[in-house]
Amino acid sequence: MSEQNAHVTRRITHVEVDTDWSDAEALKLEVLKLRDELIGAEARLGQVKAELLRTAGHGRLKLQADGIENHVQVLTENKALKQELRQLKKSTTWRIGRLVVRPLSLFKKQPPSSSSVESLNA
């Protein structure tokens, strides 16, 4: 109780003036504080969970975006290679080369003889 109001308390008889916190009241205040801290912690946990979900969501989106980007890049490279291949096949060098190796490829395509198969099985 402050000094300023001390004498007031003595003069007041019909109105209750409380200046002290009893042990029970102090404990009640402490319990209130603890409960508030508990709910506050729960609320903070909620924030963290929400943030995690958001981050996870962003992570998934980033992976998907990266995947799409990679896919597009692969397609582009694929297209360029096909084009390059087409150009190569049209070239004179390629045509001459094919003529040169053609007999060899015909030879390679011949099936193995039955005797050779037998010898392998033996």
Add this chain to the structure above:
Amino acid sequence: MLNSQRFQIISLEDAQIANIRIEAEFLVFVESENCLRDGFGEILLQSLPNADSLVLAYADETITLANRRIRTWKPIWSPERLRGQYYVGLPVIVSKRLFDQCGGWTAVFGSLAIYDLVLRASEIAEQIVFIPEVLHYTNHPVIDITSTSSQYLDVIQNIVQNHLDRTEPQAVATTTHPLTTTVFRNLSSKPLVSIIIPTCGTTARIHGKDSVLIEDCIKSILSISSYDNFEIVVVFDSHTPQRVIQDIAGKNLPNIKLVEFSRPFNFSEKINLGAVKSSGEVLLLLNDDTEIYSSNWIEEHLTYLEQDDVAMVGPMLLLADGRIQSAGHFNFETGAIHVAAGHSADTDTYDRILSVPAERSGLTMACTAIKKSVFNQVGGLCTLFPKAFNDVDFGNKVRLLGYRIIWTPRAQVAHYESLSRDPKTELFESKLLLERWGNECTSHDPYLTGINYRLVDVYPSDLLETYTDFRLFVD
């Protein structure tokens, strides 16, 4: 009728003319079959629980007005608001079991029979789901706000009265507008109410004269209140002028406790101390810079607190010049704001939310009634907020535990805002609020969603694409 195994779509017109033969797990009531959004079935499948339980669901819709499609921005389940106005609209989804058990369709109410169905279904539903997606397009909203014929208003009144007869037999409904039905209730008991007023004995100029705020506040309570079972707990700072304490004590007032607070200023601590020193079942927190306008203000608060899941109730707060100071809180952009602050008290929003008592996400502590049991359960006001945001924090704590908060326009209190102290907020308080409730405060308000309800004449069309889902991340 377009039927699938799970969903049976029923237009209101079909429901009127034929007995509904149920052929699916869920009934989906719509204006007509082509009013549903493409892919609604997938969204319903994701959102609805098992059809074995008693399920009632509703979703957002768009309404065409003057060639503009306006989103309805419906709130999460709000039973008090539903008694005051049919905000659910269409589509309404009811599980077969719930439809059977609640008594089915009542054709006698014509096009408003859907309101009756939703009220009856809600009385026994095990789960009520709001789907925050536009699933329905219409040119004709269920409630015709241009229809003011007494016959139309009577149908609405009968629907609500029937609901009250089943749930609160003493309550009486009066409909004055298609979106405004007032429910009058009598108190079933008269609990002791502890009116807690923190003060430091400030003198301020009000209505052109200097007055000691706490003295005028007490005078106002005693001269106007019709309720008589209350005590007043004045929590005064040690530096309060001695004359003020003597004056209060010297008036021989009944049921007054004076409690000294000798620590540095902390509004939350003062309220908590007052609560600990109080004896009532209900705490009515009141700033000293307030003046009571409605004689039934205490009864009006108590009638809502008689519902088990209602924890807090607050009145319409008016500034000295009669404009609105606060009609409850709503989350908008980065924080909680007062609904309709600064607007004339006789204006209203397009959806008439200033005319009906309804759920809010929070209330200002300038005048709020709280069940003491809930106050204790949530740990009172957080003392880490000495000046500001303790009310926002408290409202969030209360809702986290599953309680509803109601604002009512039928009790009016003048609040000469922050006359008794410096209204400036501290950075650490904003920071702490965001740490605890950042996601909550920066999401759309669950009850007044989608638009800036500080304005009274706004339509939500500009915000059509900005909706973000509202979630409380709690196990």
